[in-house]
Amino acid sequence: NAGVTQTPKFQVLKTGQSMTLQCAQDMNHEYMSWYRQDPGMGLRLIHYSVGAGITDQGEVPNGYNVSRSTTEDFPLRLLSAAPSQTSVYFCASRGPLSGQAKFFGPGTRLTVL
Amino acid sequence: QQPVQSPQAVILREGEDAVINCSSSKALYSVHWYRQKHGEAPVFLMILLKGGEQKGHDKISASFNEKKQQSSLYLTASQLSYSGTYFCGTIYRGTYKYIFGTGTRLKVLA
Numbered sequence: 001n002a003g004v005t006q007t008p009k010f011q012v013l014k015t016g017q018s019m020t021l022q023c024a025q026d027m028n029h030e031y032m033s034w035y036r037q038d039p040g041m042g043l044r045l046i047h048y049s050v051g052a053g054i055t056d057q058g059e060v061p062n063g064y065n066v067s068r069s070t071t072e073d074f075p076l077r078l079l080s081a082a083p084s085q086t087s088v089y090f091c092a093s094r095g096p097l098s099g100q101a102k103f104f105g106p107g108t109r110l111t112v113l
Numbered sequence: 114q115q116p117v118q119s120p121q122a123v124i125l126r127e128g129e130d131a132v133i134n135c136s137s138s139k140a141l142y143s144v145h146w147y148r149q150k151h152g153e154a155p156v157f158l159m160i161l162l163k164g165g166e167q168k169g170h171d172k173i174s175a176s177f178n179e180k181k182q183q184s185s186l187y188l189t190a191s192q193l194s195y196s197g198t199y200f201c202g203t204i205y206r207g208t209y210k211y212i213f214g215t216g217t218r219l220k221v222l223a
Contacts, residue, residue, distance in 0.1 A: 033211060042115070042200065043155070043213040050209050058210060059115075090154055094211075101145065102202065102211065104154035 001026050006091050006105035013081040013112045021076040021108050023091030029103075030096045032074040033058070034066065036087040037107075043090065049074055050096075081112045114138055116201055116214035124220045125191045133186040133217045135201030144177050144184040145202040147213075148195075155200060158186075191221045 007022045025032065033048040035058075045058030049068040063085060065077040074093075078085060088109050094102040116137040123131055135144060143162045147155040159170070161177035161184060172189040188195055201214040 031209070031211070035213070042216040044115075045210060045212060048210065056209070059212070092211075101157040101160060102147075103157070107154055 003027065004091055004093055004103050004105035006089075006108050008108060009106065010109050011111070013078075013110065015081060015083060015112060017081050019078050019081070021078075021089055021091075021110075023074045023076065023105060024072050025074075025091075025093040025103070026072065027093060027095075027103065028071060029093035030071065032068065032091065032093045033102075034064070034074070034076045035090045035092065036060065036085075037090060038087050046076065046089075078110075083112045086110060086112045115212050116203060118199075118201060118214040118217045120217060121215070122218040122220075124222065125195075126222050127193060128190050129221075131188045131191060131219060133188075133199050133219070135184045135186070135203075135214045137182040137203065137205075139182065140206040141177075141179065141182055141184075142204045142206055144175075146175055146184075146186050147200045147202060148197045149200065150197045158199075188219070191219075193221050193223060195219060196221045 004025045030051045034046040035043040037043050044060045046064050047066040049055045052068050052071050055066050088107045090107050091105040092102045094100050116135050119134045145160045146158040149155040175186045177184045199217045
């Protein structure tokens with residue numbers, strides 16, 4: 001199993017550009033989430049999904065969109081990139097029970113100029 | 114609002130012990146603990162599901178006090194490999210949101 005995969009690993013954008021960060025998992029996990037981590041800071045929840053077709057906002061959703069058309073994929077779209085969105089983005093997945101661990105992808109390091 | 118961890122940072126010598134606390138203002142379903150090495154993704158350590166539950170492996174253990182809405186992570190006889198940032202994670206009762214605590218940076222010196 002590949003676990004949770006993310007692409008790209010690194011990305012540089014100009015202000016105003018849009019892009020999609022890809023996330024896929026092969027563990028048949030229902031729950032998937034996107035977090036951002038600013039330098040020296042903690043993990044803040046952007047959006048999450050409890051199953052295909054169901055998404056909801058996290059703590060810092062502004063400027064980001066998500067969709068979940070399949071169990072495996074959960075892409076994150078930046079609509080119009082801003083320097084404040086410079087961060088490391090982690091995708092994570094877990095099973096439906098509260099006792100199940102969360103697995104993280106390797107992260108995407110995004111710089112917005 | 115995310116759980117608050119204390120201390121924010123701690124420096125130890127090899128072999129010393131440390132305690133990291135995670136406190137929430139809301140009722141918790143469960144508490145999870147993760148460690149993140151610099152430049153890497155967080156890695157799962159353990160889950161505590163019930164109030165009063167204590168778990169551990171190697172020399173890392175944790176407890177969960179459901180009534181006080183807090184959990185503690187205990188690192189005994191620390192090793193260099195314990196260095197990193199520790200996060201508690203939780204799902205608040207009545208929601209599906211998985212929120213991480215503020216984090217504790219731990220550095221173990223030789």
